[in-house]
Amino acid sequence: MISIKNLVKTYKTKHTETLVLRGVDLEVKEGEFLGIMGKSGAGKSTLMYQIGLLDHPTSGEIILNGKQTEQLTQNDRTLMRLSELGYVFQDYALIPELTAKENTMIPLLMQGLSREEAGDISTRMLAKVGLANRENNLPSQLSGGEQQRVSIARAIAHNPKILFADEPTANLDSVSGKAIIELFETLHADGQTIVMVTHEEEYAKYCDRVVYLEDGKITREFKPK
Template identity: 60%
Template sequence: MNTLVKATNLKKSFDTGSVVTHVLRGIDLEIKQGEFVAIMGKSGAGKSTLMYQLSALDIPTSGEIIVDGIDVAKLNEKERTAFRLSTLGYVFQDYALVPDLNARENVMMPLLMRCLTWDDAEQKAEKSLDDVGLVNKYTNLPSELSGGEQQRVAVARAIAIEPKIIFADEPTANLDSVSGQQVVDLLTNLHKNKGQTIVMVTHEMEYTESCDSIIEMEDGLISGEMDK
């Protein structure tokens, strides 16, 4: 399999002016195309910070990140935005849905930002919502959906652009165990049936059963890797 993500000596620090906090302290990793990778570790280990660097939502203090052949750390903000829209899908723990837009409109947003016509975006959004089991929820606002349904809308939004990689940052954190398992099952099916590359941050070992590998983090470093 081709290497889709490669990080070399990746470091990230936050400088408040009086204190410098080193969150990532030299990360080296590779993620192959078609892999389902879990990133685990205690709170404060640097999991979400690593996810933000790998997914081009932030830029590292130093080091190199190659995603789909592009050195994302060297892109300016406009270029990174365009790269994210064309290549990456995101699922966040807080769903990140626009409260005044219905489910279909939330899924349509990144498609319209890619300059699809309204009709094409609507068709793709409905197909994605169908794929995550929300056939009858097109016009529901987020406030009219359960937490699990809101997260499924977020998954639909992520897959609608047909991304090379889906980054899921603790997608089950705000869900009960049943809803959490349903979301993980959706991701697992995408991986198994469509060969989707997925990088997921999680605290829960039971949600990693279908992952190809697990990366353990501690104090801003990779403390272990396990292939399954």
């Protein structure tokens, strides 16, 4: 599902160059639940952004779902993000003025679905994440854990090939955090391929495999189960 070869990422600003990824190699199988761990600043988010086509690597190869991504046009990349990839972020990234249902509908509308179709799917997805009776709430009317559930409903509404999550539990208390991880576990049991960055050992246990990013490379891995 994912094949990465010799991925290098350098952030360049006017006077400085920061070499963050120094040649990452990684393979992720279809249906795998992969964890990425490493110290703060190790480059975990950077790696996820490159794999998720949210940024351009300096060099190296990223193959997603059989597609070599380096040759894709901006337009193809956008289409791939909208139709094949889903994202969950630490801060939920919901639009504050829109209800839970409207937030969930957005990527579907961007894909060209009618309001009716997008609305029906969103209702189903919110029920799936346990928010059936919260559709019309604004993010400010939901707890952190509930907001993260909305963001997961939004991320999976179009049935993405790969679900990316960058420290999805970092802002949550342990009870809500565990509930979010259990939701990922359910999605994984249904066959969802998941790539999750986490710094919590406790949550890494739910992954099929965990890789460690150190000094810009994957230095080791282990299988918790």
